[in-house]
Amino acid sequence: MSAWLCAIDHKRVGILYMLSALLFFLAGGMEAMVMRAQLAAPNLKLVAPEVYNQMFTMHGTTMIFLVAMPVLTGFGVYLVPLMIGANEMALPRLGALSFWLQLFGGVLLYISFASGSAPDAGWFSYAPLSEKPFSGGAGLDYWALALLLITGGSIGSAVNLIVTIATSRAPGMTMRLVPLFVWSTFITSVMIIFALPALAASLVMLLSDRLLHARFFDPAQGGSPLLWQHYFWIFGHPEVYIVVLPAFGMISEIIPVFSRKTIFGYPLMATSSVAIAFLSYGVWAHHMFAVALGRNFLAVFAASSMLIAVPTGMKIFSWIATMWGGAIRFTTAMLFAVAFLLEFTIGGLSGVAFATVPVDWQMTDTYFVVAHIHYVLFGGTVFALFAGAYYWFPKISGRMLDESLGRWNFWLVVIGFNAAFFVQHFLGLLGMRRRVYTYPDLPWFGALNVISTIGAAILAFGILLFCANVLMSLYFGAPAGDDPWNAWTLEWAAASPPPLENFAEIPRVRSRRPLWDLKHPEAPDWTRA
Amino acid sequence: MGSPFSPHSAQTHLIAAVFSVVLVIAGVIFLVVAAGVIYSSVRYRSRGVTAAEPRQVFGSRKLEILWTVVPLAIVTGLFVITVRAMVLIDAPQESGQTPDLVITGHQWWWDARYPNGALATGDIHIPAARRLLVRIESTDVIHDFWVPELARKMDAVPGRPSYIWLEADAPGTYSGACSEFCGAQHAWMRFRMIAEPEASFNAWLLRQIQPLAEPTGAAAEGARLFRTKKCEDCHALGKKGPDLTHVATREFLGAGISRNTPENLALWLTNPQAAKPGNRMPDTPLTANERAALLAYLESLQ
Amino acid sequence: MTKRDQLGMTMFLIAEAVFFFLLILACAYFHALPRLYAPWGWILTALLLAGSVSIWRGWRWGAVALDAVFLVGLAGTPFAMLTAVLGLFVLAGVIALAVIPASGRRALSLYWYFFTAVWLVIFGVAGQV
Numbered sequence: 001m002s003a004w005l006c007a008i009d010h011k012r013v014g015i016l017y018m019l020s021a022l023l024f025f026l027a028g029g030m031e032a033m034v035m036r037a038q039l040a041a042p043n044l045k046l047v048a049p050e051v052y053n054q055m056f057t058m059h060g061t062t063m064i065f066l067v068a069m070p071v072l073t074g075f076g077v078y079l080v081p082l083m084i085g086a087n088e089m090a091l092p093r094l095g096a097l098s099f100w101l102q103l104f105g106g107v108l109l110y111i112s113f114a115s116g117s118a119p120d121a122g123w124f125s126y127a128p129l130s131e132k133p134f135s136g137g138a139g140l141d142y143w144a145l146a147l148l149l150i151t152g153g154s155i156g157s158a159v160n161l162i163v164t165i166a167t168s169r170a171p172g173m174t175m176r177l178v179p180l181f182v183w184s185t186f187i188t189s190v191m192i193i194f195a196l197p198a199l200a201a202s203l204v205m206l207l208s209d210r211l212l213h214a215r216f217f218d219p220a221q222g223g224s225p226l227l228w229q230h231y232f233w234i235f236g237h238p239e240v241y242i243v244v245l246p247a248f249g250m251i252s253e254i255i256p257v258f259s260r261k262t263i264f265g266y267p268l269m270a271t272s273s274v275a276i277a278f279l280s281y282g283v284w285a286h287h288m289f290a291v292a293l294g295r296n297f298l299a300v301f302a303a304s305s306m307l308i309a310v311p312t313g314m315k316i317f318s319w320i321a322t323m324w325g326g327a328i329r330f331t332t333a334m335l336f337a338v339a340f341l342l343e344f345t346i347g348g349l350s351g352v353a354f355a356t357v358p359v360d361w362q363m364t365d366t367y368f369v370v371a372h373i374h375y376v377l378f379g380g381t382v383f384a385l386f387a388g389a390y391y392w393f394p395k396i397s398g399r400m401l402d403e404s405l406g407r408w409n410f411w412l413v414v415i416g417f418n419a420a421f422f423v424q425h426f427l428g429l430l431g432m433r434r435r436v437y438t439y440p441d442l443p444w445f446g447a448l449n450v451i452s453t454i455g456a457a458i459l460a461f462g463i464l465l466f467c468a469n470v471l472m473s474l475y476f477g478a479p480a481g482d483d484p485w486n487a488w489t490l491e492w493a494a495a496s497p498p499p500l501e502n503f504a505e506i507p508r509v510r511s512r513r514p515l516w517d518l519k520h521p522e523a524p525d526w527t528r529a
Numbered sequence: 530m531g532s533p534f535s536p537h538s539a540q541t542h543l544i545a546a547v548f549s550v551v552l553v554i555a556g557v558i559f560l561v562v563a564a565g566v567i568y569s570s571v572r573y574r575s576r577g578v579t580a581a582e583p584r585q586v587f588g589s590r591k592l593e594i595l596w597t598v599v600p601l602a603i604v605t606g607l608f609v610i611t612v613r614a615m616v617l618i619d620a621p622q623e624s625g626q627t628p629d630l631v632i633t634g635h636q637w638w639w640d641a642r643y644p645n646g647a648l649a650t651g652d653i654h655i656p657a658a659r660r661l662l663v664r665i666e667s668t669d670v671i672h673d674f675w676v677p678e679l680a681r682k683m684d685a686v687p688g689r690p691s692y693i694w695l696e697a698d699a700p701g702t703y704s705g706a707c708s709e710f711c712g713a714q715h716a717w718m719r720f721r722m723i724a725e726p727e728a729s730f731n732a733w734l735l736r737q738i739q740p741l742a743e744p745t746g747a748a749a750e751g752a753r754l755f756r757t758k759k760c761e762d763c764h765a766l767g768k769k770g771p772d773l774t775h776v777a778t779r780e781f782l783g784a785g786i787s788r789n790t791p792e793n794l795a796l797w798l799t800n801p802q803a804a805k806p807g808n809r810m811p812d813t814p815l816t817a818n819e820r821a822a823l824l825a826y827l828e829s830l831q
Numbered sequence: 832m833t834k835r836d837q838l839g840m841t842m843f844l845i846a847e848a849v850f851f852f853l854l855i856l857a858c859a860y861f862h863a864l865p866r867l868y869a870p871w872g873w874i875l876t877a878l879l880l881a882g883s884v885s886i887w888r889g890w891r892w893g894a895v896a897l898d899a900v901f902l903v904g905l906a907g908t909p910f911a912m913l914t915a916v917l918g919l920f921v922l923a924g925v926i927a928l929a930v931i932p933a934s935g936r937r938a939l940s941l942y943w944y945f946f947t948a949v950w951l952v953i954f955g956v957a958g959q960v
Contacts, residue, residue, distance in 0.1 A: 049713045049807050090835045122710050128687065129670040129712055134636075159842040163835050193842055197850035205857060208912045216861060219688030225671060226686065227857060234853075259573070265588035290673055290709070291684045292622050292691030295615055302611050306604035310597065317596040320565040327575035327583045338570060345562045349555035356551050356607055358544045358614045361681035362533035365673060365708045431530030431677050433708050436716035440785065442530055520582075528587065 008092040009500060010081050013099050015396065017074025020103050021067045022467070027110070028062035029460060031055045036420070036456040039449050042441040052437035053120040054139070058109070060123030061143065065150050066106040068243035068381055073102075073157045075388060076185040076246060078396065080161060082491035083179045085170025085509060087502045090163040098156030105149030112142035119143035122435060124236060125206070127217030127228040132210050141210060144203045151200045158192035161185055170490070173509040179489045180263060183270050184249030187277050188242050194281070195238035202231040226291065233284035241280045244376065245273055247384035248315060251337050254387050255319050257487045258334035259326030262513060262525070265318045272311035279308040289360040298357055305355035312348055316341060331485075332406030336387035339414055343379025347372055350425070365435075368428025374421045386413065386466065393470070394484045398496045399477030405469040412462030419455025423448045488513035530704050531678035537703065538679045538696035539660075540618045547614045554603060618681055620662060620692045628664035628692065630655070634672030634685040634707060636809065637714040638771050638784040647737035650771045651779050654733050657700040657724040666690045670712060676705035676722050684709055697724035706785075713807030719785030737775065744829050751826025754819055769809060777830045783808070795824055836938035844945045847920075851949050858913050859956060865911030866958040875904050876954050879921075883947040886940045891928060894943065898925045913953055920946055 007013055034055050038046045047055070081089055089095045112118045117137030121130040130140050165186045169178065178186075206228070208214035215221035217228045256263045263269060285293065285301040319341055328334065350372040354360045363369065386409075393401045427448050432439060439445055483492040492515055494502045511517055511525035536542040573583075631642045632653065640650040655661060665674045667685035674693070675682035683693045697703060707718035725733065744752045755761055763770035779789050783805040787793040796803060798820050801810035815823070858864050867875075878901040885894035898921055905918050924942055931939060 049716065053710075053713065053715075091839050094839065120713075126671055126710070129710070134670055134712060155843065155846050159839045159846075162842050163839045166838060167835050193846045194849055197846045198853055200850050201853040201857070204854065204912070204916060212912065214863065214912060216857060216863070219686075223861060224688075226689070227860070231853060231857070260575070260582050262585050262587055264586060265593050268588070268593050290682050291686060292689075294622065295619055299612050299615065303608050306608055306611075309604055310600045313600040314593070314596055316562055317565075318593075320562070320569060321586075321589075321592060323566070323569040323573060325583055325586060326569070326573045328570060328573050329575050330570075338566060341566050342563060345559055349559055352604070352607070353548070353551045353555065356547060356611050358547045358611065358618055358681070359551055361618070361683075362541075362544055362548070362677060364682065365710075429534060430532050431704075431706075433675075433706060433715075435710040438716050440719075523585075525585075 006096075008096045010077050010089045010092065010095060011396075011498060013089075013092075013095050014074045014076075014078025016099055017070045017077060017102075020099075020106065021071035021074060024062050024066035024070075024106055025463075026467075028059050028067060029463060031059040031062065033456060033460060035059065036453040038437060039439070040453040041450065042446050043438055045438075047437070049437045050120055053122075053435070054113075054118040056435055057119045057122050057125075057143075061109065061119070061147075062106075063377070064123060064239065064243065065147060066102075066109070068377065069150075069154055070099075070102055071385060072185075072188070072243060072246040072381075073098075073154070073161075075181075075250070075385075075392070076161055076189075077157065079392065079491060080164055080182055080185055081168065082395075082494055082498060082502055083182050083489050084165065084168060084173060085490045085503060085507050086164065086168035087506075088168075089160055090168050091160045094156050095160050098153045098160065101149050101153030101156065103153075105146045105153060108142060108149065109146035112139050112146075115139075115142065124232055125228075127206070127209075127223075127225045128219065130206060130210075130228075131218055133218075141207065144207050144210075148200060148203050148207075151196045151203070154192055154196050158189035158196075161189040162193070165189075170506050170509050176267075177509060177512050179249075179512070180252035180266065180269055181246070181249035184245045184252070184273050187273050188245045191238050191242050191245075191277050191280065195235045195242065198231050198235035199239075202228060202235070205231075226288075229288050229291070230284070233287045234281070236287065237284045238277075238280040240376065241276055243381050245276065247340075247381040247388075248273065250384045250388040250391075251319060251340055252315075253489065254333055254337045254391050255322050257391075257485050258329045258331060258337070259323045260329075261322055261326040262488075262516075263318070264321035264324075265314075266512060268314055269318055272314045275311040276308060279304055279311070283308060286355060286360070289354075289357050290364050302355055302357045306352060309348060309352050309355070316345055316348075331390065332401070332403055332410055333387045333390035335407075335410045336383050336390065339410070340380065340383040340387060343375055343383055343417070347375025347377075347379050350375065363428055365433055366428035367424040367432045367434055370434050371421050371424035371428060374417075374424075378417060378421070383413075386410075389466070389470075391485070392491075393473070394480030395491055395494075395496050395498070397474055397477070398480055399473050400480050400484060401469050401473045401477060405465060405472075409462055409465045409469060412458055412465060416455050416457070416459030416462050420452050420459055421455070423451045423455070427452075483515070486519075488516040490514055530706065531676070533677050535678055537698050537701070538694075539698070540680055540694055540696065541678060543614050543618055544681065547610055550610060551607065554607070558603075618694070620694045622692055624662075624692070626662055629661040630695070631664045631666060632674055632685075633666045633668060634674065634711070634718070635667075635771070636669050636712050637707070637718040637805075639672075639674070639705075639707070639718070639720040640766075640771065642766075643734060643737070645734060645738055647734050648766055648772055648774065649737070650773075650775075651781060651784060652721050652723055654723045654725060654730055655695065655697060656727045656730040657697050659727070660694055660696045663693050663695045664690050665693060671709050672707045672711050672718070673709035674705070675708040676703050678703045679705075679722060682708050695722075697722065700724050700726055714784075714786075714805055717784050717786040717805060719781070721780065741774070741830065744826055747822045747825035748829040749826075751822040751824070751829075754815075754823050755826060758813055758815070758819070758823075760813075760823075763810070773827065773830060775830055777828050791824060791828060794827060795820065798823055833934070833937045836935060837941060840938040840941045844941060847945065847949075851917075851952075854913060854916065855952065855956065863912070864957050865914045865953065866909050867954070868908070871904065871908060872954055872957065875901055875908075876950065878904065879947045879950050883943055886928070886936075886943050891936070895925055895929050898943075917946065917949060917953060920949075 117139040119139040205216040209216050215223040217223045217225050282304040286305040390401050480496045482496050513525050517524035536545045641653040665683050665685045667687045672685040673682050679697050680693050680695045703722040705720050764773045766772050782789050782793050786805050878897050882894045882897035
């Protein structure tokens with residue numbers, strides 16, 4: 001026990017991140033199920049309006065800050081040293097501190113339930129609704145303090161990952177040769193350094209308003225509610241890519257291995273991530289298209305928001321080109337990766353619809369947005385995470401996840417997810433607004449909502465099956481061996497699970513696929529270009 | 530609730546057209562991606578265990594240029610469409626022109642003020658087939674004015690009024706609602722736009738500013754209680770609660786949460802928190818007689 | 832080792848720079864900047880500058896003492912959110928310098944220079960009374 005509490009080894013810290021994220025994922029999932037139950041039919045009164053509002057606020061905050069960011073950080077902390085041929089993170093104590101800050105933030109957020117007033121102003125807590133006169137309870141103070149701690153933890157882990165990737169690479173591994181997961185983690189970490197401080201600044205001002213009688217966001221006293229929106233989304237939109245880019249990185253590792261082909265267009269894959277990172281700082285106002293900000297201002301943000309679809313599209317086509325001509329093995333990991341391509345494309349395309357300002361003027365803050373963000377964050381990030389979990393679990397635990405349970409897991413998640421969220425596009429088109437605790441009995445509303453609720457239940461079952469698979473496989477799974485997938489990156493050269501010191505001898509790297517070079521001395525990658 | 534795809538104004542017609550273009554483009558792109566994914570999944574599925582690895586392809590300059598340039602061309606086209614549509618849909622924000630209507634969001638209802646001093650709460654009347662310049666305001670938090678069939682949505686930001694074009698090409702009733710989360714009862718912040726032919730709209734508008742007949746009988750007692758029980762401290766223009774001058778003509782109570790029946794109205798008098806949980810109306814102790822008198826008065830407010 | 836510490840500290844300070852830039856911008860926009868009485872502002876600035884020089888010359892306790900006096904002086908100025916947040920960071924720096932072994936001090940000195948610079952910006956834009 002104390003070995004885990006005091007752990008500074010990157011593998012233990014990484015596992016702690018992943019486990020805490022899994023627990024919060026179940027909590028956030030339960031909040032979602034409360035919402036879906038309440039919305040199963042028109043005019044239901046299962047929960048009070050305030051409770052419903054707490055549910056979606058906690059669900060959003062949990063899934064972004066306590067699930068998506070920590071689990072991706074966890075994968076990063078676990079895998080990056082292994083992938084770059086290092087034995088530890090560059091700053092191991094900072095790594096542990098970052099995790100505990102993050103976890104304490106999460107615990108503080110959930111203590112707000114015990115205080116009797118959980119935050120209920122939504123995950124972006126627009127001022128002045130989040131100000132004292134309209135949200136008098138302590139919920140938003142918990143929310144802001146918890147997010148400040150989490151911000152500190154996120155910046156800490158980002159610093160650590162940057163320094164590790166910059167200074168701890170195996171001899172011969174230039175930045176042009178690091179695996180794409182490492183690349184995307186590096187870019188994500190740089191984005192965190194530039195984006196999270198905007199959230200911290202917003203939160204400090206919100207707390208000043210709420211606790212010290214400042215007036216940053218209160219229009220009645222000369223403040224500006226729009227300042228909150230600008231600052232929050234300067235953080236908030238890069239944040240979307242912060243929780244998507246590492247998922248892209250995972251897909252870029254998994255598709256090649258199961259297609260038996262190297263990634264198609266590595267340089268373009270890396271540079272498109274950099275392009276996404278740069279552009280993501282210039283798109284924040286597309287969350288504010290329904291505010292009268294001036295036509296030219298909006299047009300600039302429409303342009304940048306549409307432009308960001310281009311590097312994203314390049315990635316999708318490069319992944320397909322990687323599969324093309326391969327010898328594809330449909331393991332559960334590959335199934336999730338292929339499903340990711342389709343689900344994420346839907347989310348990306350509805351994103352382009354929102355960049356088209358007049359469409360946004362109708363569809364923003366409807367269920368069309370709810371569908372869009374879930375296709376990006378669940379269909380994108382979570383599908384990639386499932387793929388990553390099936391792919392790397394053997395390395396982490398030394399045992400294989402069960403493949404037949406894995407298929408059930410996969411099909412239940414695919415069917416449940418699409419049933420739950422695809423119909424929400426139609427609900428949005430019919431005029432159903434997001435964040436309503438109930439709705440009148442309008443044509444189709446009841447039918448589509450009950451489909452969504454049934455889908456959510458199937459999805460929940462699929463996720464529980466995953467948890468069961470993890471628990472069972474930890475004890476009964478088939479032994480994995482060092483390299484069960486016949487893969488090419490350095491983590492598969494270490495034992496499964498890797499010992500405290502990952503590599504007895506640090507390997508020398510000459511190409512992007514060091515293990516391919518070992519396995520194919522007749523045609524190593526480094527002879528090609 | 531109306532759909533953006535049942536447009537009833539020039540502006541929403543244009544939005545529906547732009548949206549259709551986007552959906553078609555998105556549909557085609559999705560089909561291309563899906564075809565690529567499914568074809569390679571089926572065609573290149575590994576059959577049996579073969580030791581030999583497939584041919585390693587590291588990239589293709591030509592293909593990469595293709596899928597940079599084609600998407601770039603598509604979004605450039607979309608951008609042009611977007612900007613042209615924006616110019617036609619969006620109302621000038623600083624024209625100095627007097628608005629035809631001032632619509633204000635409150636936690637949690639809407640009202641509208643007309644140039645002649647008339648006030649409408651919940652059911653907002655407009656003349657059909659006339660483009661109106663509407664000013665959107667908020668008295669407390671951020672709301673969002675949305676009538677999908679008639680106009681773009683527009684945030685109501687406190688201290689920062691904004692303007693939209695509002696138009697209904699035919700008489701009819703169009704539903705609207707607040708579309709920015711604004712607190713406990715965001716769900717019930719609905720309203721109706723009632724578009725009428727010019728003549729009947731003008732008649733309605735005049736009726737709103739004519740004084741009502743003096744109440745008689747129980748209603749007169751109710752009118753007295755309305756003052757002495759301090760109902761009017763909140764229920765008046767510019768105060769915390771919705772104005773009740775013509776409450777009996779409304780179809781709904783509580784911005785859509787219940788139909789305007791005597792029983793539902795009585796519930797607001799006995800237990801407002803049961804009528805609409807979280808709303809700002811406090812309990813006011815009333816005897817059964819007082820309640821009946823107030824109810825009679827409110828029902829008389831045509 | 833020190834190279835990694837310094838790179839890490841630099842990254843952290845970039846994040847802090849974004850944070851303070853946005854805070855100072857908002858405070859300037861809303862006229863919520865701190866107000867400093869004429870001699871005090873200069874005295875506080877001199878203390879921080881002297882603290883930075885001390886750490887540069889390797890006088891650890893001199894730097895701790897100078898910045899501790901700065902914090903006491905800062906507590907005497909009219910309360911402002913910006914100076915309060917800065918004060919917390921300086922306090923953390925003082926504690927860190929007092930407890931961290933010599934190997935970590937190269938990176939820590941960057942932290943000190945940075946917050947001296949932030950103070951100079953705040954002092955530059957603050958209202959003088």
